[in-house]
Amino acid sequence: MRETINGGHYPGKDSGAVGATGLQEAVVVRDVMQRVAGYLRAIGHEVLEVQENELYQITDASNEFNSDLFVSIHCNAASSSAAP
Secondary structure (H helix, E strand, O other), rough: EEEEEOOOOOOOOOOOEEEOOOOHEEEEHHHHHHHHHHHHHOOOOEEEOOOOOOOHHHHHHHHOOOOEEEOOOOOOOOOOOOOO
């Protein structure tokens, strides 16, 4: 199986949500993307990881890779560091 995993936002260009401590969505989703890709590769899947482009470039790369599945990872932020 071939999957494309998109890490949501582009670090340094579009940070996405930013938490009360300054933690950026782009950084969190990159970590999640890399972990998921590692798990999938470990069970024999082919994985394309993409994050640092515009969405049309990401989807073009996914189509060229001939992906069976495209996943875009996102998360939210809270204004309080005490939020669960």
